[in-house]
Amino acid sequence: MFFLLRWVESLGATIIENLHALGEITLFAGRFFYWMVKPPYRFKLLFEQLYFVGNKSIFIVCLAGAFTGMVMAYQTYFGFKLISVDSLVGPVTALTLAKELAPVLTGLIVAGRAGAAMAAQIGTMKVTEQVDALEVMGINSVQYLAVPRILASVISVPMLSALFLFVGNIGSWLVGTKFLSIDEAIYLSKLGEFMFLEDIWQGLIKAFFFGFLISVIGTYFGFNVTKGAEGVGKATNLAVVWGMILVLVLDYFLTSFLVHIL
Amino acid sequence: MLSFDNAAVSIKDLTKTFGDHTVLKNLNFDIPRNKIVTILGFSGAGKSTLLKHILGLLQPTSGTISVLGKDLSHMDRMELREFRRHFGMLFQYAALFDSFTAIENVAFPLREFTKLTNKEILEKSAGLLDSVGIDPISHHKLPSELSGGMRKRVGLGRALALGPDIMLYDEPTTGLDPITTNMVNELIVSTSMQYADRGMTSIIISHDVKATLRISDYIAFLHQGMIEEYLPASEFHNSTNKLVQEFINL
Numbered sequence: 001m002f003f004l005l006r007w008v009e010s011l012g013a014t015i016i017e018n019l020h021a022l023g024e025i026t027l028f029a030g031r032f033f034y035w036m037v038k039p040p041y042r043f044k045l046l047f048e049q050l051y052f053v054g055n056k057s058i059f060i061v062c063l064a065g066a067f068t069g070m071v072m073a074y075q076t077y078f079g080f081k082l083i084s085v086d087s088l089v090g091p092v093t094a095l096t097l098a099k100e101l102a103p104v105l106t107g108l109i110v111a112g113r114a115g116a117a118m119a120a121q122i123g124t125m126k127v128t129e130q131v132d133a134l135e136v137m138g139i140n141s142v143q144y145l146a147v148p149r150i151l152a153s154v155i156s157v158p159m160l161s162a163l164f165l166f167v168g169n170i171g172s173w174l175v176g177t178k179f180l181s182i183d184e185a186i187y188l189s190k191l192g193e194f195m196f197l198e199d200i201w202q203g204l205i206k207a208f209f210f211g212f213l214i215s216v217i218g219t220y221f222g223f224n225v226t227k228g229a230e231g232v233g234k235a236t237n238l239a240v241v242w243g244m245i246l247v248l249v250l251d252y253f254l255t256s257f258l259v260h261i262l
Numbered sequence: 263m264l265s266f267d268n269a270a271v272s273i274k275d276l277t278k279t280f281g282d283h284t285v286l287k288n289l290n291f292d293i294p295r296n297k298i299v300t301i302l303g304f305s306g307a308g309k310s311t312l313l314k315h316i317l318g319l320l321q322p323t324s325g326t327i328s329v330l331g332k333d334l335s336h337m338d339r340m341e342l343r344e345f346r347r348h349f350g351m352l353f354q355y356a357a358l359f360d361s362f363t364a365i366e367n368v369a370f371p372l373r374e375f376t377k378l379t380n381k382e383i384l385e386k387s388a389g390l391l392d393s394v395g396i397d398p399i400s401h402h403k404l405p406s407e408l409s410g411g412m413r414k415r416v417g418l419g420r421a422l423a424l425g426p427d428i429m430l431y432d433e434p435t436t437g438l439d440p441i442t443t444n445m446v447n448e449l450i451v452s453t454s455m456q457y458a459d460r461g462m463t464s465i466i467i468s469h470d471v472k473a474t475l476r477i478s479d480y481i482a483f484l485h486q487g488m489i490e491e492y493l494p495a496s497e498f499h500n501s502t503n504k505l506v507q508e509f510i511n512l
């Protein structure tokens with residue numbers, strides 16, 4: 001009985017804590033919008049972050065995209081062959097990549113790479129008083145540190161997702177037509193028959209929101225570091241865990257919403 | 263209690279409460295221009311909180327703070343931001359931007375707040391680094407490649423870049439070895455003298471009684487949110503306040 005009570009109590013506390021954090025994150029996102037529209041616009045910082053979030057993720061996104069496409073082709077091929085629809089490997093892979101795998105996996109990769117780095121960088125600046133130093137100079141730290149990172153992420157993640165999709169399709173095409181014996185012409189014609197622009201849009205819209213989510217979470221946890229180096233490690237960890245989980249959660253809601261409007 | 267006309271900082275009846283914890287209690291405190299004033303006190307006395315009020319980073323629960331004759335409570339956030347350019351601050355661990363070189367750290371406020379050309383900015387920054395004793399080979403080093411003492415020097419150079427009217431030092435010597443501690447103290451004094459013609463005021467927060475007695479013009483002792491004692495440095499060790507005696511003899 002006692003244990004049960006304790007358990008309910010701690011469950012309740014966890015829920016309240018997380019709801020509280022969610023509220024704080026929403027407020028933080030509001031501050032981002034406020035400081036985003038306010039001059040000065042710091043293009044140099046934006047480009048630095050675009051380079052970091054975008055360019056530096058290209059290799060790993062290509063790698064992940066290629067292998068995802070290749071494995072998708074394999075898996076669908078052997079299933080589809082049983083019912084003699086192996087010509088549909090192309091469109092099925094392409095659609096799955098476009099709507100789900102490209103944005104979600106890109107989101108997870110960027111959460112692990114850039115979201116974590118944002119929390120670590122800003123967290124370090126926080127505990128070493130660099131954030132205070134900015135504020136004392138009269139520079140808003142959200143504007144200086146969070147705005148370029150969030151904007152860069154919102155711009156980069158859709159582009160990386162498109163790259164993932166493109167490379168993934170090449171991987172799938174290679175495996176489908178070179179290793180497994182799907183006819184090249186049929187592969188392409190089926191792709192054209194079943195794949196539409198809306199499908200690509202759906203993925204890009206998702207990627208846009210994932211980019212926002214990941215970077216808001218990364219920067220939020222960075223700014224909320226309190227206790228020294230240990231706190232930075234914890235914030236980095238939280239940024240990755242929450243970034244990834246919320247990408248998956250948001251993916252469900254975006255899907256259920258987008259299937260109705262697209 | 264000492265009071266001054268035309269003070270750099272004038273605090274009247276300042277009270278600050280966080281939740282139900284009153285950190286500053288009805289504080290009255292004037293800081294004269296062109297002097298070095300140190301605020302001493304035990305950990306948790308409210309020193310940093312006081313400093314943040316002077317900088318306009320925290321708003322008083324009640325009371326007023328005037329800096330250089332301007333009442334901070336009448337300023338909105340934008341005006342406060344602008345106003346902070348009158349301050350220079352040296353942080354405990356220098357708080358240099360770790361992705362910038364020494365010279366770029368010093369150049370940072372100049373790039374942000376002046377319309378100088380790049381060449382002028384670099385010349386001025388190099389001059390500032392020279393004046394705080396950083397030799398040219400170290401100008402392009404990153405903070406991680408500098409010693410603690412050198413970082414403090416660069417931090418001071420950055421704080422002085424815009425020619426502040428008030429320099430704030432937050433525990434400038436805490437955590438430093440004795441030799442570097444001496445060096446930083448000398449630096450505070452020489453900076454104060456160097457900028458004396460501009461009427462620069464220095465405010466130091468410290469635990470270090472000995473150095474404080476040596477370098478300050480005035481010393482305030484803050485205890486549990488109240489100024490227990492405020493005297494010229496030369497008279498401070500004669501204070502009859504029990505807490506002050508306890509602190510000095512610690």
Ligand SMILES: Nc1ncnc2c1ncn2[C@@H]1O[C@H](COP(=O)(O)OP(=O)(O)OP(=O)(O)O)[C@@H](O)[C@H]1O
Nearest residue numbers: 280281283285303304305306307308309310311312
């Ligand atoms: N933002 C805040 N919210 C709640 N309490 C605070 C806040 N800032 C400071 N305090 C409390 O105010 C008291 C004074 O803190 P302050 O940092 O000003 O002390 P200090 O004299 O600078 O101490 P130290 O020498 O350790 O730096 C402490 O009890 C602290 O917990």
Ligand SMILES: [Mg+2]
Nearest residue numbers: 306309310311
């Ligand atoms: Mg303090």
